[in-house]
Amino acid sequence: MxxxxxxxxxxxxxxxxxxxxxxxxxxxxxxxxxxxVTDLKTGCTSLTPGPCCDRFKLHIPYAGETLxxxxxxxxxxxxxxPDFIFGEDAEFLPEPSELPHLVQWDAGxxxxxLQLVKELIQQYHQYQCQRLRESSRLLFEYDSLLEDPNYxxxxxxxxGHKNSWTGEFSARFLLKLPVDFSNIPVYLLKDTTLDPGEDxxxxxxxxxxxxxxxxxxxxYLSPSIxxxxxxxxxxxxxxxxxxxxxxxxxxxxxxxxxxxxxxVIQGYHKRREYIAAxxxxxxxxxxEYDAEGFTKLTLLLMWKDFCFLVHVDLPLYFPRDQPTxxxxxxxxxxxxxxxxxxxxxxxxxxxxxxGNEMAKRQETCKAVEPATIFGPALxxxxxxxxx
Amino acid sequence: MAASxxxxxxxxxxxxxxxxxxxxxxxxxxxxxxxxTVSISDTQISSAELLQVVEVHNHEPCAQLFSFYDYAGKVxxxxxxxxxxxxxxxxxGWYRFRRNTQQQMSFREQIIHKQLTQLLGVPDLVFLxxxxxxxANNSTHALEYxxxxxxxxxxxxxxxxxxxxxTTSQQEYKVSSVPNTSLNYAKVIKEHGxxxxxxxxxxxxxxxxxxxxxxxQDRVQAVCGEVEQNERVKEKFQEEVNKLKQQxxxxxxxxxxxxxRLQEAQNPEQRPxxxxxxxxxxxxxxxRVAFHTPSTPERLGPSANPxxxxxxxxxxxxxxxxxxxxxxxxxxxxxxxxxxxxxxPSPSPLDGSSSDSLDRQAAGQEEEEEEEEEEEEExxxxxxxxxxxxLVSEVAQLPPVTASVLAQGRPAALSPDGDASVxxxxxx
Numbered sequence: 102m103x104x105x106x107x108x109x110x111x112x113x114x115x116x117x118x119x120x121x122x123x124x125x126x127x128x129x130x131x132x133x134x135x136x137x138v139t140d141l142k143t144g145c146t147s148l149t150p151g152p153c154c155d156r157f158k159l160h161i162p163y164a165g166e167t168l169x170x171x172x173x174x175x176x177x178x179x180x181x182x183p184d185f186i187f188g189e190d191a192e193f194l195p196e197p198s199e200l201p202h203l204v205q206w207d208a209g210x211x212x213x214x215l216q217l218v219k220e221l222i223q224q225y226h227q228y229q230c231q232r233l234r235e236s237s238r239l240l241f242e243y244d245s246l247l248e249d250p251n252y253x254x255x256x257x258x259x260x261g262h263k264n265s266w267t268g269e270f271s272a273r274f275l276l277k278l279p280v281d282f283s284n285i286p287v288y289l290l291k292d293t294t295l296d297p298g299e300d301x302x303x304x305x306x307x308x309x310x311x312x313x314x315x316x317x318x319x320x321y322l323s324p325s326i327x328x329x330x331x332x333x334x335x336x337x338x339x340x341x342x343x344x345x346x347x348x349x350x351x352x353x354x355x356x357x358x359x360x361x362x363x364x365v366i367q368g369y370h371k372r373r374e375y376i377a378a379x380x381x382x383x384x385x386x387x388x389e390y391d392a393e394g395f396t397k398l399t400l401l402l403m404w405k406d407f408c409f410l411v412h413v414d415l416p417l418y419f420p421r422d423q424p425t426x427x428x429x430x431x432x433x434x435x436x437x438x439x440x441x442x443x444x445x446x447x448x449x450x451x452x453x454x455x456g457n458e459m460a461k462r463q464e465t466c467k468a469v470e471p472a473t474i475f476g477p478a479l480x481x482x483x484x485x486x487x488x
Numbered sequence: 489m490a491a492s493x494x495x496x497x498x499x500x501x502x503x504x505x506x507x508x509x510x511x512x513x514x515x516x517x518x519x520x521x522x523x524x525t526v527s528i529s530d531t532q533i534s535s536a537e538l539l540q541v542v543e544v545h546n547h548e549p550c551a552q553l554f555s556f557y558d559y560a561g562k563v564x565x566x567x568x569x570x571x572x573x574x575x576x577x578x579x580x581g582w583y584r585f586r587r588n589t590q591q592q593m594s595f596r597e598q599i600i601h602k603q604l605t606q607l608l609g610v611p612d613l614v615f616l617x618x619x620x621x622x623x624a625n626n627s628t629h630a631l632e633y634x635x636x637x638x639x640x641x642x643x644x645x646x647x648x649x650x651x652x653x654x655t656t657s658q659q660e661y662k663v664s665s666v667p668n669t670s671l672n673y674a675k676v677i678k679e680h681g682x683x684x685x686x687x688x689x690x691x692x693x694x695x696x697x698x699x700x701x702x703x704x705q706d707r708v709q710a711v712c713g714e715v716e717q718n719e720r721v722k723e724k725f726q727e728e729v730n731k732l733k734q735q736x737x738x739x740x741x742x743x744x745x746x747x748x749r750l751q752e753a754q755n756p757e758q759r760p761x762x763x764x765x766x767x768x769x770x771x772x773x774x775x776r777v778a779f780h781t782p783s784t785p786e787r788l789g790p791s792a793n794p795x796x797x798x799x800x801x802x803x804x805x806x807x808x809x810x811x812x813x814x815x816x817x818x819x820x821x822x823x824x825x826x827x828x829x830x831x832x833p834s835p836s837p838l839d840g841s842s843s844d845s846l847d848r849q850a851a852g853q854e855e856e857e858e859e860e861e862e863e864e865e866e867x868x869x870x871x872x873x874x875x876x877x878x879l880v881s882e883v884a885q886l887p888p889v890t891a892s893v894l895a896q897g898r899p900a901a902l903s904p905d906g907d908a909s910v911x912x913x914x915x916x
Contacts, residue, residue: 142588145509147626156589173589175553177510182559185595191643194598197560204560 107138110154114179117211122159126215128222130257130277130303131162131321136218144175155179163222164229164259164275165305170221172214182206183214185221195224232260236311239272245348251279252351270311274347278302278355280362285329286369286394300326304338304354306347316341320354330361331417364418371456372396372415375424378456379413401431408432412442420452491614491635492649493518493544502631504549505585505618514549515572516581516616518542542580542614542646548572561599563607581614581635589619591634593643601638612639614646 104123111119119138126136137160143153155176161168171186182203187193197203202217233240239260246252255277261270282300301323309315320338322330330336338354372395379398380387388399388410398413410429416422429442449462493516505512525537548571550556556567572579582604584597593601593615605613615636622629637644686692 144511144587144589146506147622147629149509171590171594173511173586173594175510178553181554184597186590186592187595191592194595197562197599200560206559 102137102139102141104135104138107141107157110141110152111157112143112153112155112174112176112179114176114208115155115174118208118214119157121211121215122218126218128161128215128219129163130255130275130301136161144173145177159218161218161222163225164257165273165307166259168225180208182208182217187225190225190228193225193228195221195228199224226257229258229260233258233272235260236270236272238311238313239270239308242274242308242313242347245346246274246276246351249348252276255279272308274306274308276304276306276347276351278304278351278358280355280358282326282329282362284366285326285362286366299323302326302358304351306341306350313346314343318350318354320358329365331365336361364421368417368419368421369395371420374456375415375419375459376456378460382457382460410440420454423450423452489540489542489612489637489644489646490649491542491544491646492651495650495653497544497547498650498653501547501549501583501585501618506620506631508585511553511587512549512585513553514547514583515579516544516583516614517546517548517575517578518544518580519578520580520612540612542612544580544616546578547583548575557596557600557603561596561603563600563603565607568607576608579608579613580610581616583616583618585618585620587620588622591617591619591632593617593636593638598638605639612637616648 107123108116108120122136123138124135128136138157139160140158141154142156143149143151144155145153153176155174157172159170159172161170168190169188171188173184173186175181200217200220202213202220206217207213230243233243243258246256257275258272259275260272280302282302285300303321305319305321307317307319309317318338318341320336322333322336327333327336336358338357341350376390376395376398379400380390383400383402386400386402388401390398396415398415400411400413402409402411408431410431412427412429414425414427416424423446426445426448427442428445429440431440433441435441450459454462501514504514520540520542523539523541525539526534527537528534550571556571557563569576582601597615597617601613601615605611615638617634617636619632620629621632633648635646635648637646684691684693686695
């Protein structure tokens with residue numbers, strides 16, 4: 102059910118409360134998606150003209166699960182606070198005194214319901230942490246993470262129900278990794294069509310048994326970060342070591358991610374430096390270059406009255422990865438009607454050179470390259486164009 | 489735990505709920521009692537089962553929501569007392585109605601329930617949840633109700649029984665033990681009750697009916713006694729009859745033995761042969777005797793002159809006896825055609841199936857009879873007496889067969905298909 106449909110069907114007096122939930126409602130660590138509303142029903146008689154819906158199901162992402170809570174208002178008494186049914190968690194009973202937005206419910210405040218839901222989630226988190234006591238191993242994991250200020254406040258735990266037949270107990274830890282994404286160049290982040298929200302990296306670790314012999318980690322990145330780092334294939338996290346524990350593993354993953362981010366940031370700066378150096382060296386020979394991401398540069402060069410274009414493609418992880426040079430003729434077409442071009446990757450290169458050094462080296466090799474590239478091709482030329 | 493609600497209380501709650509345009513709640517009044525059922529079975533001496541029965545007699549609806557609790561779900565004592573007035577001790581639970589929701593206790597309901605349990609002092613307070621579920625096009629509305637026992641583990645659900653709500657064809661109209669709490673009813677009964685009820689509160693007609701029932705029981709008892717006496721007298725008579733029968737049989741046996749001794753003394757040489765060859769006709773004659781004697785009990789009377797012999801004399805018309813009407817030689821000497829003739833009855837089966845052969849033999853013997861009668865007309869009178877004597881001798885010769893045939897004749901006569909192979913097998 103789209104938010105608009107839900108807002109149309111809800112009773113007018115309750116609309117502001119629901120609006121803030123479906124439009125701005127981001128609860129918990131996974132804030133990429135707003136809270137979802139389904140199963141809108143009414144507590145009025147069937148003869149009451151609509152819209153008069155006053156009870157619905159709220160889907161809340163939590164620790165990799167989706168909680169489905171029933172929220173019950175009364176359209177005839179919209180000033181009264183709602184009641185809740187916590188779905189399958191029938192034993193979850195929060196303490197009302199820990200819910201200030203319930204005790205001092207203000208129907209006139211559109212944010213009241215959202216705040217109340219956040220308070221309930223906090224209580225729910227406490228409840229799940231309490232349930233970890235069924236496994237001493239998992240409780241140890243939790244306690245050790247709690248001591249680290251990096252993770253203690255950014256943790257969601259979902260303790261599964263103990264299987265009464267096998268005695269197996271499972272749990273999932275969802276941690277927000279304290280990685281700084283603020284220095285990632287903006288151009289990398291603005292390609293996503295949707296509003297990405299906060300840039301966040303979440304590590305989910307599922308313990309399928311209480312003795313931690315089957316552990317499955319998974320890294321979740323917000324779409325912009327994932328794109329900025331080169332897609333999901335670019336990032337592989339190590340497997341959870343057997344006998345290991347979260348307090349050692351999580352920082353490891355954190356460091357890996359941080360390094361990746363550093364590479365990306367560094368690459369950007371390095372590329373900018375490279376382009377700047379080329380600009381200063383080749384001056385008027387620059388046809389065009391990517392002034393935002395500094396990923397491309399095109400030069401028009403001449404060698405012995407022979408003009409040609411050189412396209413330089415700088416990869417994401419430059420200078421670790423070597424740039425690609427594409428030599429393109431301005432006179433000749435291939436049989437398919439494209440300008441004749443050839444890619445060159447084997448040229449002297451070292452990631453340790455700075456931009457100027459690279460520009461100098463390119464200058465030298467460009468004097469030699471055209472002869473070797475275009476020389477053998479000349480007899481085969483059929484079409485001639487003039488500049 | 490078992491729970492029941494009177495039908496009028498249930499319908500009243502439904503009425504209130506259906507007519508409210510929002511959620512609705514109230515209290516359930518009634519009583520809780522313990523029922524002990526003692527069952528005795530073959531495997532154990534006795535087992536007692538204790539069942540807690542909750543009965544809902546009435547309900548007290550709340551005028552509005554949050555009437556006795558605040559936003560945090562904290563119950564207000566004063567408001568609660570104002571609603572319940574002086575009926576605290578009658579409260580056994582509370583109820584809530586909410587449309588289109590799950591059949592599960594909500595967060596606030598659980599909070600309130602815990603407090604009510606403590607404030608009202610009812611450890612097993614129940615919670616009744618009503619819900620209307622409507623289809624999308626509002627064509628069907630279902631009223632669902634669940635009775636919870638929240639103070640038990642896993643929020644136990646109890647089946648709520650509504651007396652007489654069901655197919656009345658399969659069960660009788662049951663009077664529930666829920667008392668009628670209507671004041672008007674009590675007033676009317678008090679005014680006019682003396683006409684129908686006696687001082688103990690029991691209807692007078694019922695007492696009268698019980699008296700009639702008692703009288704009938706007494707009469708039946710008396711009749712039973714008379715029947716018993718008559719049965720005993722009949723038993724005595726039966727015993728006497730049996731004794732006399734035995735005496736008759738003994739006497740017959742003795743006289744037969746005496747006759748035999750006399751004959752043996754007279755004719756010692758010709759003794760063996762007539763016995764062998766005359767067996768078949770004698771046995772067939774005896775079979776006739778066996779078939780006839782049970783149906784005429786008067787023949788077995790303790791008369792010294794046995795009518796059976798007269799009857800046997802009448803059997804002479806059947807032409808079997810004429811075969812023996814020839815002088816003793818006929819009884820003692822075998823008839824040439826008797827042995828190996830097709831009409832000759834087989835010795836072993838003394839049954840009805842051989843009746844054909846007997847008839848054939850009778851037919852054959854009839855022809856011979858006529859011949860012999862012509863020859864021996866003179867001896868008619870003697871024939872009678874000689875036949876009598878022969879018959880007696882025959883009976884004397886085969887007393888065991890008589891007894892066994894008499895005994896076995898009955899089963900053969902009783903068998904449905906007339907097959908007396910039973911007889912045959914028994915004799916063999």
